[in-house]
Amino acid sequence: MSRTENIKFSYQEIDDPDELVPSDKELLDMARKAAKNAYAPYSRFKVGAALRLESGKIILGANVENAAFPSGICAERTAISNASSNYPGDKPVALAIAALTGEGYSDEIVSPCGNCRQVIAEEESRYGNNIRIILSSRKKIWIIEKGGDLLPLQFSKDHLRSALR
Numbered sequence: 001m002s003r004t005e006n007i008k009f010s011y012q013e014i015d016d017p018d019e020l021v022p023s024d025k026e027l028l029d030m031a032r033k034a035a036k037n038a039y040a041p042y043s044r045f046k047v048g049a050a051l052r053l054e055s056g057k058i059i060l061g062a063n064v065e066n067a068a069f070p071s072g073i074c075a076e077r078t079a080i081s082n083a084s085s086n087y088p089g090d091k092p093v094a095l096a097i098a099a100l101t102g103e104g105y106s107d108e109i110v111s112p113c114g115n116c117r118q119v120i121a122e123e124e125s126r127y128g129n130n131i132r133i134i135l136s137s138r139k140k141i142w143i144i145e146k147g148g149d150l151l152p153l154q155f156s157k158d159h160l161r162s163a164l165r
């Protein structure tokens, strides 16, 4: 017997930042500011991330590149590592991402890489809540209610359970 299974997820597309709820608008503005702090001499693709914690604190991140290319790190993971290290226990509830290129904020919506999706999914499983993801381009915004939706069939602690017994 065989079956075809489908995985679906929904996101909301918004045309104008002024249509965002104020907390999302604030987070997106912070991500756009954070992009200016990127160290991206190799790609010239400057990414900013703003992570809202349950307490209301907003933690910023930007990509930090390296001449040894794989040693670079994305904006999303710098923000999450910062929050995890400095505010353990304060759960992340929303993450906004924006990118700056030579021509201003990116034409295309920027979406987290696979590594960052895995790290976002771990934060959700660690704290047991959804992280609202706010993706942006110069012109549009996409809202995804749960970061884990970006990584179907994700590897998680459940897969390690038998090994840890």
Ligand code: THU
Binding pocket: 040, 043, 045, 046, 047, 062, 063, 064, 065, 072, 073, 074, 075, 076, 097, 110, 111, 112, 113, 116
């Ligand atoms: N990058 C991020 O920081 N976040 C993303 O969501 C996509 C990619 C960085 C990695 C690298 O420094 C540059 O953008 C080009 O890939």
